Amino acid sequence: MHLSERALTIQESAIRKLDAAVARAHGVHFHRLNIGQPDVPTPRPVMDALAKEDGPVLAYGPASGLPECRAAAAAFHAKTSPGLGAEHVVVTQGGSEALLFAMVALCDPGDEILVPEPYYTNYNGFATVAAAKVVPLRTSLDEGFALPSDAALDAALTPRTRMLLFANPGNPTGAVYGADQLRRVAKWAKRNGIWLVADEVYRAIWFTEPPLSALQLEGHEDHVILIDSTSKTFSACGLRVGFLVSRNLALMERIERLGQARLGPQPRGQRAAIAALTLPESYYDEVRAAYRTRVDAMMDALAQLPGVAFHRPEGAFYTMARLPITDTEAFARFLVEEFRDRSTGQEESVVVAPGPGFYADPRFGRDEIRLAAVREEKVLRRAIEVLGRGLETFRNK
Numbered sequence: 001m002h003l004s005e006r007a008l009t010i011q012e013s014a015i016r017k018l019d020a021a022v023a024r025a026h027g028v029h030f031h032r033l034n035i036g037q038p039d040v041p042t043p044r045p046v047m048d049a050l051a052k053e054d055g056p057v058l059a060y061g062p063a064s065g066l067p068e069c070r071a072a073a074a075a076f077h078a079k080t081s082p083g084l085g086a087e088h089v090v091v092t093q094g095g096s097e098a099l100l101f102a103m104v105a106l107c108d109p110g111d112e113i114l115v116p117e118p119y120y121t122n123y124n125g126f127a128t129v130a131a132a133k134v135v136p137l138r139t140s141l142d143e144g145f146a147l148p149s150d151a152a153l154d155a156a157l158t159p160r161t162r163m164l165l166f167a168n169p170g171n172p173t174g175a176v177y178g179a180d181q182l183r184r185v186a187k188w189a190k191r192n193g194i195w196l197v198a199d200e201v202y203r204a205i206w207f208t209e210p211p212l213s214a215l216q217l218e219g220h221e222d223h224v225i226l227i228d229s230t231s232k233t234f235s236a237c238g239l240r241v242g243f244l245v246s247r248n249l250a251l252m253e254r255i256e257r258l259g260q261a262r263l264g265p266q267p268r269g270q271r272a273a274i275a276a277l278t279l280p281e282s283y284y285d286e287v288r289a290a291y292r293t294r295v296d297a298m299m300d301a302l303a304q305l306p307g308v309a310f311h312r313p314e315g316a317f318y319t320m321a322r323l324p325i326t327d328t329e330a331f332a333r334f335l336v337e338e339f340r341d342r343s344t345g346q347e348e349s350v351v352v353a354p355g356p357g358f359y360a361d362p363r364f365g366r367d368e369i370r371l372a373a374v375r376e377e378k379v380l381r382r383a384i385e386v387l388g389r390g391l392e393t394f395r396n397k
């Protein structure tokens with residue numbers, strides 16, 4: 001039977017590729033540093049709101065989300081970007097659906113999306129579904145993964161370019177873009193009639209200074225779209241509630257239509273999201289402190305490994321580390337299938353996400369891995385120690 005080109009070419013998640021091999025390895029304790037699944041407990045008020053029944057029928061909700069949830073998200077962002085109202089927000093099934101909606105709303109089949117790479121690997125999947133093309137713009141660990149220059153942007157621009165998409169703070173880089181960089185690329189996008197799509201699902205998790213939101217860029221109200229999510233900020237990945245936010249009301253009308261086609265996002269999840277969005281400010285301080293401790297522990301431990309270079313994250317909870325080897329796909333598989341550290345009496349190994357999955361062309365990133373600091377400090381230190389032993393063994397093979 002016929003299967004579409006899109007179904008046949010959509011990528012397998014680079015992050016989950018090793019899952020089957022992990023499941024086959026019985027009795028091995030794997031430190032899973034490959035997945036950005038936070039381990040910080042979901043706040044109690046979110047759990048309580050989720051448990052609350054709201055009538056005898058689980059009914060549909062409005063296509064763009066419950067008005068009170070849209071208003072809560074608008075109020076949350078209005079703390080830093082004044083003037084936002086419920087009309088500027090559409091509730092989606094996670095940031096993932098917001099990204100898909102943005103691509104479908106802005107791109108016709110074959111249109112192009114500029115993305116600084118390394119980038120969040122699922123952008124490829126969304127682009128495949130939207131029949132759009134990701135055009136990568138190289139950034140590098142040595143330059144702190146700074147946004148591409150205007151000259152690099154000019155060189156990538158074609159009549160089919162529709163949007164510039166980036167994550168800030170970055171996954172997989174942990175980089176936070178400075179206000180000057182953001183203003184520069186926003187001006188470039190405006191000058192060229194390009195949408196700026198800022199994926200800010202990690203915005204609450206920063207370690208040096210709070211990232212500027214793209215919604216705060218004055219003079220860019222008409223061409224900026226923000227992607228947000230409850231997944232990381234509130235440790236609520238399973239809630240599947242995200243947001244698409246823009247001041248461009250003509251765009252929001254079209255997003256509402258996309259929402260109508262899949263009916264509304266789950267109302268109960270949205271009530272839990274309201275509980276999350278109205279948590280006291282102290283909650284964010286606690287979350288940042290928890291990730292700062294984890295990230296610091298991981299960086300300290302990585303610094304002990306000879307020949308390993310890495311970018312100290314300014315936000316989010318990932319780092320891209322460069323290893324003294326040339327095939328991190330083979331190394332990641334070796335860790336899962338062969339290497340076992342038995343120094344504590346049990347069999348231990350590590351799962352990492354190989355670098356090529358974060359590049360459009362898998363010939364790049366072959367000496368890099370992405371690590372997620374989503375375990376307690378002590379566990380992370382041990383995991384990096386095991387990683388170091390695995391690396392040594394792999395290099396001496």
Ligand SMILES: Cc1ncc(COP(=O)(O)O)c(C=O)c1O
Nearest residue numbers: 094095096120167171229231242
């Ligand atoms: C950069 C980035 N954007 C978007 C998402 C999607 O998150 P969700 O659909 O859970 O909101 C993720 C998830 O890891 C991510 O890392």
